[in-house]
Amino acid sequence: MTRPARRTRRTLQWTGVGVAALLALSACSSSDDSASDAAGSASASASADATPKLSGTVTVFAAASLKESFTTLGASFEKAHPGTKVVFNFGGSDSLAAGITGGAPADVFAAASAKTMAIVTDADDAAGTPATFVRNQLEIATLPGNPDKVATLKDLTDSDLLVVLCDKTVPCGAAAQKALDAAGLKLTPVSYEQDVKSALTKVELKEADAAVVYKTDVKAAGDKVEGVEFPESADAINDYPITLLKDAPNAEAAKAFIELVRSAEGRQVLTGAGFIQP
Template identity: 50%
Template sequence: MSRRAPVAALLAGAALLALGGCAQDLPASSGSAAPSSSPTLTGSITVDAAASLNRVLPALARSFEQEHPGTTVTFGFGGSSALAAAIVSGAPVDVFVAASTTTMRTVSDASLTAAEPVVVARNRLEIAVPKGNPGKVTGLRDFGDAAKTVVVCAKEVPCGVAATQVFALAGVTPRPDSYEPDVTSVLTKVAGDNADAGLVYATDVRSAGSTVEGIPFPEAGKAITDYPIAALKGSKNPALAAAWVDWVRAHESDLQAAGFLAAQ
């Protein structure tokens, strides 16, 4: 037997080992790797939101549900402070959208937000009067006229906080006939001709269409309201809650189309 044969065999074996080592260093081909995909969104979530969002958010939810068949977004609208208090008390809510960073802080300070709240829109107040302005309201000073029937939001809710700010800026002592729990209640009284004027957001005047008329005033620009959104830690469907927050953030232009100011 030739002495070269064992040497050749040894060299061949070494070459195979070397090739094996190189193969381990090469990345796996795309064909051999399992395709990655995000989990399919299913189920439902409950979103508590400021009353002034009661038109634009349901519209966004419809497009979201069409994009993600098998999902449902249910809303609870109201005064932000009351909603925040209910969440802190244990209300089963998946996402919160407040009309005030201060109100959102009530929830985040209780360690109930799953991520840092993000502002997605802003708003400003406007005077709403019934169609035709039968009370002849011209500005904020009419809210100090006891002869006129005027309504504003309760002082503890964001629209009430903003109202307090603009009255102070204008040097007006308001004489409201009622304090309402949210802007929807104020708008309802004005649209029903049960008040000469009410302070609501500009978006509420816009959404009311021809049932009311809006009167802008300069002080409104100094009392802008921010709208932060956050998914909550106690969500029963955290993946869907996070996806909904992302959807709203990606569609801020829809909020602006509804009359909201751009987030800053």
């Protein structure tokens, strides 16, 4: 064999070795990438499994003044978590607290005052420390057009007016009494109602000339009533606390609902209804 022929043969041999090596490296790289992709998929799957899908019913006991806002947030929660349902029990905070301490099954309690929330915490029925999520201020609700020309809290002491208050054991009633005390006024209403919506309804049905309720309730009533602000209401602003209940049947979903209430979306809904941020 001639020298040039030997050189050509060696060159082909080395070229073959190089191609084989490159193919081997490519195969290893492909195998490593596949292993990495598989590991990543397994990690993502594990992460998804770590966040359980919410389902079932969330039972929320909430102050009557939260009805419109919480109903909106409940619908939003159900849309975000298919398979869940939010059931509300709206009423006077004191009655709701009594129900909870009496064993009524519930997941969340949102009260219209720290005092009524204390009924639940003192009975050791709250899971953790309640958090204040909004505040509310009083306003006088009159008939549309304010035919009796009510301009001040003192005007409600006119014996010719039919005035309704919330019961003193209910947060809106306790706040109204605090405002009256701050103004040095005494008022004898034609009736004491068990929650703020009941007091407002008396005016809406023209069974009363005026009622002391929350600004949020006046706003929710639209043109059915007219609101009159009064300075003494600044001395009787109520904090609204919310808590997960100790024996909550659906604790995980309940926590998620509370997170929604305290989120930016929740704040937007609540402030839009007239509540004040704490």
